Amino acid sequence: MSRFCFELLAHTGSARRGRLHTAHGVVETPAFMPVGTVGSVKAMFPDMVRTAGADMILGNAYHLMLRPGAERVAARGGLHRFMNWPGPILTDSGGFQAMSLAALRTIDDNGILFRSHIDGREHFLTPERSVEIQHLLDATVTMCFDECTPFPANRDRAAQSMRRSMDWAARSANAFRHRDGYGVFGITQGSIYADLRHESAERLKTIGFDGFAVGGLAVGEGQALMLETVGATVPYLPEDRPRYLMGVGRPSDIVHAVRCGIDLFDCVLPTRSGRTGRAFVHNGQLNLRNACHATDDAPLEANCTCPTCTQYSRAYLHHLFNTGEILGIMLLTLHNLSHYQNLMVGIRRAIETGTLDQFIESGGPALRAVTAERDDTS
Amino acid sequence: MSRFCFELLAHTGSARRGRLHTAHGVVETPAFMPVGTVGSVKAMFPDMVRTAGADMILGNAYHLMLRPGAERVAARGGLHRFMNWPGPILTDSGGFQAMSLAALRTIDDNGILFRSHIDGREHFLTPERSVEIQHLLDATVTMCFDECTPFPANRDRAAQSMRRSMDWAARSANAFRHRDGYGVFGITQGSIYADLRHESAERLKTIGFDGFAVGGLAVGEGQALMLETVGATVPYLPEDRPRYLMGVGRPSDIVHAVRCGIDLFDCVLPTRSGRTGRAFVHNGQLNLRNACHATDDAPLEANCTCPTCTQYSRAYLHHLFNTGEILGIMLLTLHNLSHYQNLMVGIRRAIETGTLDQFIESGGPALRAVTAERDDTS
Numbered sequence: 201m202s203r204f205c206f207e208l209l210a211h212t213g214s215a216r217r218g219r220l221h222t223a224h225g226v227v228e229t230p231a232f233m234p235v236g237t238v239g240s241v242k243a244m245f246p247d248m249v250r251t252a253g254a255d256m257i258l259g260n261a262y263h264l265m266l267r268p269g270a271e272r273v274a275a276r277g278g279l280h281r282f283m284n285w286p287g288p289i290l291t292d293s294g295g296f297q298a299m300s301l302a303a304l305r306t307i308d309d310n311g312i313l314f315r316s317h318i319d320g321r322e323h324f325l326t327p328e329r330s331v332e333i334q335h336l337l338d339a340t341v342t343m344c345f346d347e348c349t350p351f352p353a354n355r356d357r358a359a360q361s362m363r364r365s366m367d368w369a370a371r372s373a374n375a376f377r378h379r380d381g382y383g384v385f386g387i388t389q390g391s392i393y394a395d396l397r398h399e400s401a402e403r404l405k406t407i408g409f410d411g412f413a414v415g416g417l418a419v420g421e422g423q424a425l426m427l428e429t430v431g432a433t434v435p436y437l438p439e440d441r442p443r444y445l446m447g448v449g450r451p452s453d454i455v456h457a458v459r460c461g462i463d464l465f466d467c468v469l470p471t472r473s474g475r476t477g478r479a480f481v482h483n484g485q486l487n488l489r490n491a492c493h494a495t496d497d498a499p500l501e502a503n504c505t506c507p508t509c510t511q512y513s514r515a516y517l518h519h520l521f522n523t524g525e526i527l528g529i530m531l532l533t534l535h536n537l538s539h540y541q542n543l544m545v546g547i548r549r550a551i552e553t554g555t556l557d558q559f560i561e562s563g564g565p566a567l568r569a570v571t572a573e574r575d576d577t578s
Numbered sequence: 579m580s581r582f583c584f585e586l587l588a589h590t591g592s593a594r595r596g597r598l599h600t601a602h603g604v605v606e607t608p609a610f611m612p613v614g615t616v617g618s619v620k621a622m623f624p625d626m627v628r629t630a631g632a633d634m635i636l637g638n639a640y641h642l643m644l645r646p647g648a649e650r651v652a653a654r655g656g657l658h659r660f661m662n663w664p665g666p667i668l669t670d671s672g673g674f675q676a677m678s679l680a681a682l683r684t685i686d687d688n689g690i691l692f693r694s695h696i697d698g699r700e701h702f703l704t705p706e707r708s709v710e711i712q713h714l715l716d717a718t719v720t721m722c723f724d725e726c727t728p729f730p731a732n733r734d735r736a737a738q739s740m741r742r743s744m745d746w747a748a749r750s751a752n753a754f755r756h757r758d759g760y761g762v763f764g765i766t767q768g769s770i771y772a773d774l775r776h777e778s779a780e781r782l783k784t785i786g787f788d789g790f791a792v793g794g795l796a797v798g799e800g801q802a803l804m805l806e807t808v809g810a811t812v813p814y815l816p817e818d819r820p821r822y823l824m825g826v827g828r829p830s831d832i833v834h835a836v837r838c839g840i841d842l843f844d845c846v847l848p849t850r851s852g853r854t855g856r857a858f859v860h861n862g863q864l865n866l867r868n869a870c871h872a873t874d875d876a877p878l879e880a881n882c883t884c885p886t887c888t889q890y891s892r893a894y895l896h897h898l899f900n901t902g903e904i905l906g907i908m909l910l911t912l913h914n915l916s917h918y919q920n921l922m923v924g925i926r927r928a929i930e931t932g933t934l935d936q937f938i939e940s941g942g943p944a945l946r947a948v949t950a951e952r953d954d955t956s
Contacts, residue, residue: 243904268897276893284889511662519646526621
């Protein structure tokens with residue numbers, strides 16, 4: 201068992217090249233974590249997720265507490281063994297999903313009472329229970345239980361929500377059982393208000409965490425405001441701990457957040473897009489359902505070395521989506537995950553060589569900062 | 579380019595151990611061909627189909643003529659290249675599907691006029707066009723265009739239908755363009771009438787084919803009658819050519835048909851069952867949706883060496899089906915294909931060593947001949 205620690209290897213401006221050591225292996229940062237919400241990275245064999253380049257994946261305490269149940273996963277030997285992913289796993293605390301997915305939820309200072317979106321059964325999620333669930337799952341990284349402040353929120357509402365989350369952060373940290381190679385991350389809140397983010401960061405530092413997340417973003421505020429908020433938060437986070445921007449995002453979001461000093465990302469985009477026929481390529485995205493691909497013998501991307509691009513044409517992928525074949529989803533998910541991981545490889549190399557700006561510039565429109573007019577998917 | 583030829587390696591009674599040499603590789607027989615109807619073995623990467631042990635797969639002229647179109651597949655370099663399966667491919671002629679799937683079909687001695695079940699467009703399929711389609715797909719084995727006689731059919735109807743199919747067989751053989759390593763198979767018809775099957779076999783031998791199929795079975799007649807008909811047909815087929823029992827079947831159907839002298843099989847069961855949560859195991863089948871599997875840490879089969887069984891528990895597979903995760907379909911399809919291919923390995927070994935009866939006996943209920951009372955799935 202190794203210590204849970206974060207090693208800083210290089211800087212370019214605020215961007216950091218790091219290495220996170222955990223009980224379940226090493227995570228090279230900046231890192232993108234594929235999302236395995238309900239105990240599987242959708243439509244992927246775990247060894248392919250690994251081969252694509254992922255070091256760590258995300259699990260979700262809310263989804264797994266409902267199905268199959270945290271105690272049941274624990275009885276199976278934990279989530280790593282259950283889903284055949286021996287590497288590091290970070291788990292969402294469930295607060296976001298309890299608020300966004302569950303029916304009839306009520307929130308007070310003690311926690312969130314909600315009805316399952318699956319079977320309507322009532323559950324009460326508190327910081328203590330969320331951390332316990334994450335322990336039962338054997339999460340390598342436990343996330344604090346927090347309230348994701350709705351957007352937009354006025355200053356008072358945002359402050360009130362953030363302060364509740366900070367109280368919950370203290371309770372989460374208190375409930376966290378320290379074990380070699382395992383860590384617990386705090387989550388800053390405060391919506392788009394720089395002074396609230398500052399206050400939140402200070403509260404979290406006082407409590408003390410192994411890593412610090414920026415939460416409550418990518419909820420409709422747009423890239424510009426998102427990056428501005430990240431930029432206003434990061435300076436107050438400890439230099440020697442990993443920083444995680446939750447639920448972000450598009451390739452452009454990632455590279456610019458890396459430039460602000462973020463180390464960890466997760467997002468459903470590469471997997472979800474794979475299921476709906478959209479492929480990430482250097483110029484942006486392709487919709488494989490479009491008829492223009494029906495006779496195109498080219499791969500998705502000329503220089504991509506993923507199994508999809510080296511073995512299949514756009515015409516074949518179009519055919520698979522046109523006929524509803526599951527293999528289309530599998531091949532496109534594999535490509536999209538590879539595309540994201542290759543982006544992270546490029547980012548890490550660029551930070552090491554001090555060429556991050558050139559890397560972003562050479563990435564073309566897909567990596568360019570998004571202007572408000574065309575910011576349609578954040 | 580090798581010659582298309584069938585090598586007989588060993589016998590046990592009527593059962594044969596053989597080797598089919600083709601332009602795209604060797605097929606060890608008795609062989610089971612996974613079904614790749616629309617240009618993909620559903621929910622499987624081709625290399626996994628191969629690793630599971632399949633030498634040859636099945637494609638379908640009807641489905642591929644509708645989507646993406648035979649000419650379009652030809653322009654992509656043929657089906658092997660299009661779908662990334664370099665090995666042998668046998669294609670169904672489309673006659674069966676035109677009659678069973680299409681809307682508003684009319685059949686006469688010239689061919690089958692039908693409306694596509696996809697977009698309602700009208701198509702006319704003749705023996706010549708079916709063979710042309712299979713050429714365009716670059717099928718290693720082309721199947722004669724035939725009429726699959728409905729079941730039940732009285733003697734006169736069965737005779738009339740069979741004779742039409744024999745005329746079509748002659749036209750199919752005439753349309754077939756001979757190329758090194760490629761073959762064309764005739765298909766016997768005649769429903770369950772032994773004398774009609776005999777007449778059909780004689781007609782096909784007179785025409786001359788590289789292989790001989792038994793068609794029009796597994797359509798509701800039950801295993802006993804199916805095997806009786808196979809047993810009444812095989813003696814009239816040439817010893818030196820492969821014999822293919824179309825669309826069959828369950829493990830029990832396969833072992834007993836092998837005992838009658840059949841060399842080739844195809845069936846959607848392992849892949850379709852994988853998509854509906856059913857796993858083939860030595861004792862029969864498991865339904866992974868059943869709650870009894872929710873806490874079962876055992877693999878699907880204790881001695882199975884497939885990736886699903888060596889890496890995942892029944893509890894996890896139950897969870898994946900319970901939550902609708904695509905990975906469940908992938909893992910179960912992989913196991914079922916492996917199970918079928920392992921069955922064929924066992925059959926081949928048993929014929930080589932003269933122990934086929936013992937092999938079937940030791941296979942327990944899953945390989946026992948099916949009695950009429952429990953013959954619910956044929």
